[in-house]
Amino acid sequence: MTEGITEPERSESLKTFGAVLQAFRENARHTQETLAPELGYSVHYLASVEQGRRFPTREFVERAEETLDAFGALRKASRHLTRKPGLAIWFQKWALLEASAITLDTYEPRVLPGLLQTEAYARTLFRGQLPPLSDEQVEAQLLARLERQRLLRDRPNTAYSFILEEHLFHHRVGGTEVTRELLDHVLEVVQLRNVEVQVLPLGRGHHAGLGGPIQLAETPEHEWLAYCEAQRGGQFIAESKEISVLQMRYGKLRAQALTPDDSKGLLSQLRGAL
Incomplete structure (x- = not known):
């Protein structure tokens, strides 16, 4: 996915939280x-x-609050954090929802989903990425992405x-070794009980995802x-009519894709062929 392709920014709320944390430390x-x-x-x-260069996780805030006996100040300050370095401005709202969703459905036809x-x-x-990113920007975005992946566990x-x-997987982005590692990683992730991966095989022909990527989330x-x-x-979508259309398409895609078990089998075959 392209989420996170932007220059990292520091907001006043992040800098303020950092200053409060430093004072208690x-x-x-x-x-x-x-x-x-x-x-x-x-x-x-x-x-x-x-x-103020990194958005603290909720776990970090809780541990700092308890360890420093901060009288609830760090918890309160964390509620006003508004920007997450390494994430595109247009993606930040979805990233916050992603972190609290009880169901998250993702169809991505361009690159492997960030998670x-x-x-x-x-x-x-x-x-x-074009325009090119600086080394600092690459590292900030990479850290933000790896931090998001902790959600699965x-x-x-x-x-x-x-x-x-x-x-x-046939594109072999980054080369054969990177693709081997990617397949090993996906095969490991699908062992988690809360993660389901289905593959839309080559030659499927017309399918319900030709209109582009879809992400759906159910709130608590x-x-x-x-x-x-x-x-x-x-585009962040809240209109029930549009949500219904996307849910219909996602449901159809699940029926058109291989079953989770057959998908594991195909991924294992692809890994063995490398």
């Missing part, structure tokens, strides 16, 4: 080197949050469904929302 007589291990994060991660990418595959995409009660085009309040992305922007 110093008040507790911690250095970054002594606090980071207690939080279970790296010194680099902690420093990036304090500098399934390996570091090497994602790095290849970012390095090939951190949210075991969320049902993730992915429909992938077989041709994505059981409201359905959708997101469709183009090269330079994304």
Whole structure:
């Protein structure tokens, strides 16, 4: 997916949160080197949050709140964070929804969805972006993507469904070794009980996804929302009529794709052929 293709930005809310965190850390007589291990994060991660260069995870906020005895200040400050470095402006709203959804359905015909990418595959995409990105921009976007991927394991009660085009693996983005690693990674991820992957095989002909990628999410309040992305922007969809159309298409795609078990078999065959 193209989500995350933009220059990382620092918002005032991120910088403010970082300053508040630093103040509580110093008040507790911690250095970054002594606090980071207690939080279970790296010194680099902690420093990036304090500098307003990285969006803290909810887990990080909770651990910092408890470890520093911050009187609820860090929790309250985190509610006002508005920008996530490494994510495109048009994708940030969907990323927030993605982090709380109880169902997430994804059909992506262009590249592997961000939640399934390996570091090497994602790095290849970012390095090939036009206009070219700086090394700092590549790293910021890569970190944001890898952080998002924790959702698959951190949210075991969320049902993730992915429909992938077989041709994505034949492109061999990044070369044969990167593709081998990618297939191994997808085959590992599908072992998770909350993740289902179906492959749309070559030669399927006409199918319900020819109109482009589809992302659907169900909120904890059981409201359905959708997101469709183009090269330079994304459309957040809340209108029930449009949601119904996309759900109909996604449902048809699931019927047209291979079953999850047959999809695993095909992915294993592709891996063995490399």
